[in-house]
Amino acid sequence: MIDTPTQVRVSLSLCGLLQGIGFRPFVYQLANEIGLKGWVQNSPQGVSIEAEGDRQAVQGFLSRLKDESPPNAVFHNMESSYLDPLGYENFEIKTSIGTGNQSTLVLPDIATCSDCLQELFDPSNRRYLHPFINCTQCGPRFSLIESLPYDRPNNSMKNFKMCEACEVEYKNPNDRRFHSQLNACRECGPQLEFLDFSCLSRMDVALDQAVSVLKEGSLLAVKGASGFHLMVNASDGPSVQRLRVRKNREAKPFALMFPDISSVKALCELSSLEEKLLLSPQAPIVLLKRRQKADDVISSAVAPFNPYLGVMLPSNPLHHILMGRLGAPVVATSGNVSDETICIDEDEAFSRLEGIADFFLVHNRPIVRHADDSIVRVVMGTEQVLRRARGYAPLPIILKEKIPAFVGAGGYLKNSIAMSKGHHIFISQYIGDLGNAQTRSTYENTIESFMNLCDIQPQQVACDFHPDFASTQWAERKFAAAIPVQHHIAHVYSCMAEHDLEGPLLGVAWDGSGYGLDGTVWGGEFFHITAETIHRVACWRPFPLPGGVAAVNEPRRSALGLLYQVYGESIFDQPELLESFSSKETAVLKTMLGKKLNCPMTSSAGRIFDAVASMTGMRHVNSFESQAAMELEFSTLDNPSDASYPVELIEGNFVKPHASRADNIPEYYNLQLKYQLDEGPMVQQILNDIGQQRDLNLVAVKFQNTLAESIVTVAKRVGEERVVLSGGCFQNKYLTERTVRRLSQEGFQPCWHQKIPPNDGGLALGQVFAATRFVKRKELSGVPCGSW
Secondary structure, X not given: OOOOOOEEEEEEEEEEEOOOOOHHHHHHHHHHHHOXXXXXXXXXXXXXXXXEEEHHHHHHHHHHHHHOOOOOOEEEEEEEEEEOOOOOOOEEEXXXXXXXXXXXXXXXXXXXXXXXXXXXXXXXXXXOOOOOOOEOOEEOOOOOEOOOOOOHHHEOOOOOOOOHHHHHHHXXXXXXXOOOOOOOOOOOOOOEXXXXXXXXXXXXXXXXXXXXXXXXXXXXXXXXXXXXXXXEEOOOHHHHHHHHHHHOOOOOOOEEEOOOHHHHHHHEOOOHHHHHHHOOOOOOEEEEEEOHHHHHOOOOOOOOOOOEEEEEOOOOHXXXXXXXXXXXXXXXXXXXXXXXXXXXXXHHHHHHOEOOEOEEEEEOOOOOOOOOOOEEEEEOOEEEEEEOOOOOOOOEEEEEEEEOOEEEOOOOOOEOOEEEEEEEEEEOOOOEOOOOHHHHXXXXXXXXXXXXXXXXXXXXXXXXXXXXXXXXXXXXXXXXXXXXXXXXXXXXXXXXXXXXXXXXXXXXXXXXXXXXXXXOEEEEEEEEEOOOOEEEEEEEOOEEOOOOOHHHHOHHHHHHHHHHHHHHHHHHHOHHHOOOOOHHHHHHHHXXXXXXXXXXXXXXXXXXXXXXXXXXXOOOOOOOOOHHHHHHHHOOOOOOXXXXXXXXXXXXXXXXXXXXOHHHOOOOEEOOOOEEEEOHHHHXXXXXXXXXXXXXXXXXXXXXXXXXXXXXXXXXXXXXXXEEEEOHHHHOHHHHHHHHHHHHHOOOEEEOOOOOOOOHHHHHHHHHHHHHHHHHHXXXXXXXXXXX
16 A cells, blocks of 8 residues: 655646735745745736645645635636655745746726725824825736736836835735735825925825815816726706816716715715725725715716716726725716826826816826726626726736637727637727727827737737728738628627627627618628527618718607608708708708718617607717717606507518628628618607607607517527626616516517727637637638638
8 A cells, every 4th residue: 555645746837817915924834834945927818826735734735725815816728747756944025036938817996995994094003195005906007017927127116115014014024014015105105296286285284284175176187006087076056067167067966085984974865886896896986876966066067967977986996095085076087088098197187188178186196008997887797898008907808718819809889899818808998989089099009008918919910891990901001811790790709708608599689870781881780600600690770870970969850860860851841840950051951961962871779869859859960979879778667567559570682792891791690681670660659648648758768668569579489598788778777677677578688888998998808719710710711811
């Protein structure tokens, strides 16, 4: 009988979210507690450990390694092997290795933890009111890291030399800042300044002055951990309105920062999940239904005609100090000019925010990359991310199988980019709309930064079919053969990637608009997806958009186009339906529609929302994207009804691919429509209800119920059990919940977005996931992938 050795050495290779969360100190302390010898070390591949000692102690170490690891640790893979002992004399944290293929993950920024908050407001603590307090469990990560492994020389604290007291903490295994890579204090860390384009004060005096000017109604630009906010007293209507004028933001809601959870509960309805999200390490903006008493505290200029407030709590110590001293909510909106990315550098802020901010509260800790506040809401009892940035990026979607290295260029609006490596697809932080030079420059910088940070050199690119998108043009300029993915197909594949799904399934992609492959503007699409084909099986019956792009901002134009499609020229004999237009405008539009001048046809569900909003008189002109659709959603609150309008499903062969793009359409795109949803009966009944002066809120509910029923109708005809919902229309809480419930009642398995935005912020993920499937199809068929 062979004796089992009592002394063993285990060698571990760990991958996951294990750097920047105090994992090495945890391993060190655990090994010493158990009495093991060896070492732990960071590298671009993850974390390596060797531990030797009594076999039973080693087994206990392995068991507790996962069970007791720091709260932010995530294990993706652990490889282990048993070896002969080497006779280590102690356990140590080895100097990190900076070379080799990278497989470890970068952690998002983490909101200030409870231990740091306790120290922050403890007058006896040496970090009392220190605006940059952090530890191994909290603080900026993604916004400060330059490269892996996660060590001080590789982040933007590298030029701040620790003082003697901080150095002692850093080296003390029993201190909670043992090996904390951002460790600093008032003596050796970053410093605050309060300015009006010249330095007026520093540190505590700077904080005092910042609080004072906010109370007085001034507009303050505050440099946080990952970018600037523009702040103003939320109860001061004239000051909030002044911010709107200066920022050129007429009515789009502003986000609010509250001092604490009790102040949120006083003004907003709050479920247990919504409270958990506000207090989470991600600390996102959460959309909350306001209480009536909020109107006495929050200016109506913050979120005009909106029953929801976008609420967040402080996510970093500077914000905690400010909000603690103010004791009341402030507007905390992105520090930018509308449609640009947020500022991250004080010199940049002085230039871009001149004329907007009255004063600046800044610091000298560099921000490596921007990260806006993330936005979430609760849908179907779960979190749904609407804007994915601080606290979430750059965490990847994890897939069952490995995929090639791709970059997804994203879309035009709400752009983000995505990159794949192995089992992961990494999604960048929210970048914004690519309609200006500043955002386009940030877009290209983000791609470069992501490739370096994630150690990815993509050989292929996926992009939108729209030739005029800046993202498409970048892809075609940088890569020999870009793989275009139709906009709405990318939406469906985005949700498929999030849930790691394959066909067969029915994909529903509803949004405002996207480049169609049949010469029309798509946006109300149904795709039957199988292993072999992507079949555009159904859509809403196309109707004209008089003025084309102008209709995006004028719901009245969508209404006129839809009414014209249903009633023809006789609509111009009903002046009560044309009251939003002047007689001159009406004459021009009549000519345009009659001669089909600048009247592209669209199947967009988003434009149908706009049309109904205008028909009911709720909104004829938008001041920001989707304003009319949002107000239709708001009309469903506290108006329960299962009633709906009729929609006819027409069967036939409707369209062929548009000739100018047909040569660029993959053979597995089947564009031969089988069904169209005819809006005519619904429109007639809506007008009938309006004519009979029915409650317009009930009309809005019935309309959105009709949309849900239309999805059920198509799902029954297609016959696939799994139904995937994607696109900007599914940001609508009522529509999503109604559709999910109705599909479930009818025996289908609905999937909707939770971790990834349903809007264009998820397009890049969908492009990568779809393109890897296209490549796989071509490889299996033996067709070369050089031409698309």
